[in-house]
Amino acid sequence: MTTPAALRSATPARWQDYVQLLKPRVMSLVVFTAATGLICAGAPLHPVMGAIAILCIAVGAGASAALNMWYDADIDARMRRTRGRPVPAGRVQGADALALGIVLSLFSVMLLGLALNWFAAGLLAFTIFFYAVVYTMWLKRWTAQNIVIGGLAGALPPVIGWAAATGQAPLDAWLLCAIIFMWTPPHFWALSLYTSEDYAAAGVPMLPVTAGAAATRRQIWIYSLLLIPVCLAPAATGLGGPAYLAVAAVGGAVFLLLAWRVRTGRAGDASDPRVTDGLYDVKSAARDARNLFAYSILYLTLLFATLLGEHLLGVRAAGLPGVLT
Template structure:
């Protein structure tokens, strides 16, 4: 790995307020953590294995803390980038409220504690998968891929996709194909989701020198890629209904949601206004942003709804369509 840890410039550090405990909580990316908890809990429940509710709670806590720890490590490493981007410049490190060393210590400590407790309280497979998730996000994605390739969020998306498998392993001690199917859905959902966001915020990424797809390959190529991945996500979302995982509610939600996802992705890929040649103007004109923003918002709702449908069916004891 050739990348070195970037140093913060003094210009990025205004007069810092004293660090409050809430600043350290912010390092754990609570909003990302909530999605991690939700998908991990769905995996845990879908496993259908009897697990003591307290141990199930400990498993979810470990996954949440492990996810938060990787968020802190990400903020530690990316403090220089965060200071350059509007979306992230208010974070505790760029504002100087928290020192970089403190963020690193928090990330490492919570990583060790979450993996250790998962191993002791639940099982070793879940602990190993959790450790791999943290490593993949903090090292493979943050330190290596993010500044190196426009495929950063495609490969790095695996870290965000793994929580259902960790939850499944926590409940059953194994990670069968059904668990990896849930992982695959999130994995293929991630590129269109993030590229829709990066179409909206590509000036920031360009300024920070992050090789996101719209910055490197241009708008038209990114829009095409979004549509291609959506062609995979929509049908893949239906598969759990035919593998004994999802029931009629899931099928309905995945079918309607998938159709909506495809329709919005098609609007992004084939805009009504004339496409901007990537080479002449790599950054998106303002009028083309609304469709990308709509797809970004819808993609969150889509993922939430299909996992919520699985959750509701398993809680309500609805039979899967196929046994």
């Protein structure tokens, strides 16, 4: 995709701009969930090999982000939340972002395959392709279900981490994937409730734009109800121990409370719910959506941190005898 001429600039890019192309905040979550999958696999793996696996997954995530920023430069330029990104702001040329994304994609997949195994490398290649092509180039611009389907790309890192350690992807690995997959719609739809004007201006068919705020609030509630049982499932299979069960249950109850407040509130009804370009500085009508968006990040982090801690400490649950073990 060609970057509009208006976005070009003669200002030399700084190294920080190229780091920003990799979406380091998103990358940190990818690294965290991938590391959880790798540790939960419980396979004997040399620390150097483990570090290489995580590096490859991180670089692959950064490659996906660079390709996304290259292709979405026209959309990003129209949105308050994204107009300061390196390509739409003119600090990095679109061709440079594209080249960086391709090089990092090839590097991460090849290194993971050569150092660990080609099953994990194949999953990483699929994830990059799915995010950069299926989600960015197709789903995001053509369907209100973009977040639902496209969420698979963000949900696969723990499976890749598990596969890197064992060469396999058993049920427990896919449970970790399912948690992130089901978490994604309420998380991003909460954000979209108070950024819907951005999406409308950019022509992105997010659910609040196509179906309205009330329908989005209903969908957030439905997906929240579906999410919590999935979050509890690792305690039934033995993947999660007692601490995980407590965090999933208590944290899930808080998640449902916040989602219910969104369901019964007015988030998304105001014409301009944000005070600034920031994600969290919103007017009163949007605070329920803002609170759910912020808490959803904390909840997911606590779930994976608890799993990681239990496995590092050797704490495991017995699962449900005769049912899931």
